[in-house]
Structure formats: C-alpha cells, structure tokens
Amino acid sequence: MPPVHIAEGYLPPLHAVAWTAAAAPFIVHGVIRLGREVRENPEAKLLLGASGAFCFVLSALKIPSVTGSCSHPTGTGLGAILFRPPIMTVLGTITLLFQALLLAHGGLTTLGANAFSMAIVGPWAGYAVYRACRGFGLLPAVFAGAFVADLTTYCVTSVQLALAFPDQESGFAGALAKFGGIFAVTQIPLAISEGLLTVLVVRLLRSSAAEDLLRLGVLRQKDVATKEQVPA
Amino acid sequence: MLAIDAAAYRSPWRRHHPAAKALLAGTLLICAVSLPPWPGAPITAAITLAVALGWARVPPGMLLRAARTPVSFALTGSLTFLITISADGIGWAPDGARRMADVVARCVAALLCQLLFASTTPVADALPRLIRVGVPAVLVEVALLIYRMLFVVLDTTRTIRTAQAGRLGHRSISATWRSLGGLGSAVFVRSFDRARRLEVGLAGRGYTGALTVAIKEIPLRTRFLAVAPLPGLLAVVATLTLERG
Numbered sequence: 001m002p003p004v005h006i007a008e009g010y011l012p013p014l015h016a017v018a019w020t021a022a023a024a025p026f027i028v029h030g031v032i033r034l035g036r037e038v039r040e041n042p043e044a045k046l047l048l049g050a051s052g053a054f055c056f057v058l059s060a061l062k063i064p065s066v067t068g069s070c071s072h073p074t075g076t077g078l079g080a081i082l083f084r085p086p087i088m089t090v091l092g093t094i095t096l097l098f099q100a101l102l103l104a105h106g107g108l109t110t111l112g113a114n115a116f117s118m119a120i121v122g123p124w125a126g127y128a129v130y131r132a133c134r135g136f137g138l139l140p141a142v143f144a145g146a147f148v149a150d151l152t153t154y155c156v157t158s159v160q161l162a163l164a165f166p167d168q169e170s171g172f173a174g175a176l177a178k179f180g181g182i183f184a185v186t187q188i189p190l191a192i193s194e195g196l197l198t199v200l201v202v203r204l205l206r207s208s209a210a211e212d213l214l215r216l217g218v219l220r221q222k223d224v225a226t227k228e229q230v231p232a
Numbered sequence: 233m234l235a236i237d238a239a240a241y242r243s244p245w246r247r248h249h250p251a252a253k254a255l256l257a258g259t260l261l262i263c264a265v266s267l268p269p270w271p272g273a274p275i276t277a278a279i280t281l282a283v284a285l286g287w288a289r290v291p292p293g294m295l296l297r298a299a300r301t302p303v304s305f306a307l308t309g310s311l312t313f314l315i316t317i318s319a320d321g322i323g324w325a326p327d328g329a330r331r332m333a334d335v336v337a338r339c340v341a342a343l344l345c346q347l348l349f350a351s352t353t354p355v356a357d358a359l360p361r362l363i364r365v366g367v368p369a370v371l372v373e374v375a376l377l378i379y380r381m382l383f384v385v386l387d388t389t390r391t392i393r394t395a396q397a398g399r400l401g402h403r404s405i406s407a408t409w410r411s412l413g414g415l416g417s418a419v420f421v422r423s424f425d426r427a428r429r430l431e432v433g434l435a436g437r438g439y440t441g442a443l444t445v446a447i448k449e450i451p452l453r454t455r456f457l458a459v460a461p462l463p464g465l466l467a468v469v470a471t472l473t474l475e476r477g
Binding site: 043167 | 342371378
C-alpha cells in the first residue's frame with residue numbers, strides 16, 4: 001500500500017481547486033513564519049534544508065505493518081513535534097511537490113488536497129495531541145502524536161475522496177464508510193507502526209542528539225538534567 | 233540520483249525554457265482533467281505519449297516504471313466505485329464500472345502530462361525561476377536547499393541500510409524495528425551535522441543569508457514556445473470532433 005497520496009488527475013477539477021484554496025492560507029502562514037525565522041537567524045535556512053530532506057527520506061522509509069504488508073510512514077507527526085506545525089506545513093508541501101515531480105507519487109493538481117491532509121491537518125492534530133499528552137512523559141506523548149497525525153491524515157483523505165465521489169445510493173455517508181472502512185483495515189495498524197517507529201527514533205535522538213532536541217524545544221533542560229542524574 | 237530527475241538532465245528538451253515546457257504539459261494536463269473522460273482522456277493520453285516518446289525522447293522504460301505505482305493506486309482506489317452501500321446492505325453499483333473507467337482514464341492521462349514535464353525539466357532548472365513569477369524568495373531558497381541535500385541524505389540512507397543488512401539487521405521483525413529506529417535517528421543526526429558544517433564553510437566565505445545560484449540563461453521566446461500549446465489544442469479539437477461525430 002503506498003502512502004496516502006491522491007494521484008494526479010484523481011480528483012475532479014473543482015475539488016482540486018477547492019482543496020488548493022483551503023490549503024493556501026495555512027501555507028501562506030507557514031511561509032511568513034519561515035521568513036521570520038530565517039530573517040532572525042540566517043543560518044536556520046541550512047538546518048531547514050536538512051529538515052526538509054530528512055522529512056522526504058522519512059516518508060520514503062518502508063515500515064513493516066501489523067497486517068504483514070509494508071508501507072511508508074507519513075512522517076508528519078515527527079516533523080510537527082520537531083519543527084512545529086507551521087514550519088512543517090511548508091516543509092511538508094515542498095516534500096509533496098518533490099514526491100510528485102521526482103517520484104510521481106501524488107500530483108500537481110492534487111497537491112492542495114494532499115497538502116491539506118498530510119502537511120496541515122495531520123501535523124496540527126498530531127502536535128495538539130503531543131502537547132496534551134506531554135505531561136505523561138516524552139515517549140508516550142510522541143507515540144500519541146505520531147499515531148494521531150498518521151490516522152488524521154488518512155481520515156481527511158477519506159473525507160476528500162468521499163466528497164469527490166459520493167456513493168450512488170447513500171451519498172457522502174456511504175462513500176465515507178467505504179473509503180474509511182478500507183483505510184481503517186490497513187491504516188490503523190500502520191498508524192500504530194508509525195507511532196512505534198517515531199518513539200524509537202526520538203528515544204535514540206534523546207541520547208545521540210540531546211542538544212538539537214533542546215534547541216528545537218522537544219526536550220526541556222530539566223529532562224536532560226534528570227537523565228544525567230540517573231546512575232549508569 | 234532519482235530516475236525521473238536523471239532523465240530530465242539527459243533530456244534533449246533541456247535546452248528549452250521551463251516555462252515553455254510548463255505551458256505545453258500544463259495545457260495537456262488541463263485537457264486531461266477537464267475534457268469529458270471519454271474520449272478526452274484517451275486522446276490526451278495518446279497525444280502526450282506521442283509527444284513524450286517521439287518528440288521529447290523520454291525513455292519508455294523509465295516512463296513505465298514511474299507510472300506503475302500511481303496507476304496501481306488509482307486502480308485499487310477506484311475498486312470502491314464498484315460497490316454501493318444502501319439501507320439494504322452492500323451491493324454492486326450499477327454504474328460503478330463506468331465510473332471506475334472514467335477516473336482511471338483521467339488519472340492515466342494526467343499522470344502522463346505530469347511525467348512529461350518532470351522527465352524533461354530538472355527541478356534545479358525550474359525552481360529558481362519561480363521567484364520571477366512572484367513565489368517568495370525564502371521559500372524557493374529553502375526548497376532548493378532541500379533539493380540539493382536530498383540526494384546526499386538519500387545516499388546516506390542507502391549506505392546505512394546496506395550496513396544494517398550486512399550485520400543481519402533485518403533478519404527478524406524486532407531487528408528490523410531496531411534498525412529502522414537507528415536509521416531514522418542516524419539520518420537526522422547526520423543531516424543536521426552536514427547542515428552545520430555547510431554553514432561553517434559558508435560563514436568562512438562571507439555568508440550573509442543569501443544563497444545566490446547562477447542560473448543558465450535560456451531564451452524563452454523561441455519557436456518551441458509558439459508551438460507549445462498546439463498538442464493541447466489538438467486534444468481539444470479531436471475530442472470535440474469525436475463527440476459530435
């Protein structure tokens with residue numbers, strides 16, 4: 001199962017335009033935040049470049065699914081936790097554009113719809129859950145954030161497809177049940193897999209790149225201090 | 233290097249301006265998504281394929297490999313059109329096969345247009361020119377940086393994966409998970425480390441925040457620009473003629 005990119009030409013033209021219009025304000029907001037960050041801190045541009053390349057590669061990793069198949073993580077949860085949702089919106093949209101042009105995954109007419117699910121709703125929902133669960137500890141919050149970001153992305157895609165192709169008998173509700181049902185079978189296990197992978201990555205980063213996580217605000221000074229006090 | 237981008241660098245159309253190629257592929261793409269799927273989509277697909285293989289000399293094998301995954305997604309995604317859900321339960325949709333054929337035909341035609349542009353225009357040629365049409369410079373610069381770092385990071389990922397496989401890192405499910413976690417974190421650490429080293433190197437050369445890249449000047453107003461909308465126009469005329477006939 002490929003990552004949930006809506007393929008080029010899959011959406012009717014009106015829907016493609018509408019989703020592009022819906023995604024545009026979030027992307028503009030992200031670009032404004034990106035511009036401010038780069039003005040205040042010119043060297044951040046290079047780190048943002050590295051972050052974008054990391055997001056692209058992350059979404060190309062194959063992860064084993066509980067159902068026995070293989071899939072790719074969306075990477076939106078980890079991206080939102082590390083770089084915050086507005087920046088992730090921009091990085092995610094650029095990643096989607098490159099995936100369309102370099103890998104033919106997704107499309108140019110469906111870029112708005114894909115950006116809305118994968119670079120906007122997924123990161124914002126995942127980040128909100130991560131912040132809400134942060135009190136339970138870093139790793140449980142990371143798992144919850146990545147799980148919700150992944151699942152929300154698929155739910156939004158189901159809604160987009162159901163709106164574009166309502167069922168002939170039962171309309172939008174029936175189509176949502178069809179698309180949601182298919183995604184539920186394949187994507188709930190994948191969302192769990194992505195949550196687990198994200199926890200593994202953050203756990204390793206906590207020991208190998210604590211300074212970066214501190215700078216990005218993922219770790220707090222007291223987290224590092226507490227860890228250092230634990231005897232070997 | 234990724235196959236589509238490699239083909240774009242080798243393309244004989246590289247000497248043409250990206251805007252002219254965008255006009256050609258763009259008009260065909262508009263035809264693919266907005267003309268009636270039958271006969272619009274097959275006609276657009278046939279014209280695009282003829283332009284790609286005959287005129288732009290896109291390698292057919294590469295085109296086929298690149299189209300395989302998105303077409304399979306369109307096919308599997310469209311299977312849902314064959315069934316309908318009603319108060320009586322699940323049944324066959326009477327018009328499902330036609331609906332599926334419409335969507336798949338439109339998808340294939342649009343995908344070929346996208347591939348025509350992508351396999352004749354390297355991203356590095358198209359991106360810097362977006363500033364001239366009003367895209368914020370900061371966005372283009374970050375996108376270009378991502379593009380340039382992408383290949384190094386992909387290469388690093390491949391090297392780490394090979395090393396992990398050589399150490400039996402994928403022999404069981406638990407080992408695969410450990411390897412994936414290690415791979416994700418190692419790629420992150422190395423990407424950031426590389427960016428920092430790049431920053432130090434640039435600072436030593438007087439970096440102030442502007443990454444100016446030389447862009448090869450390509451003339452826009454050529455005969456190619458004049459004929460660029462013709463394939464799209466041909467698709468419109470052929471579709472309307474067949475529909476009326």
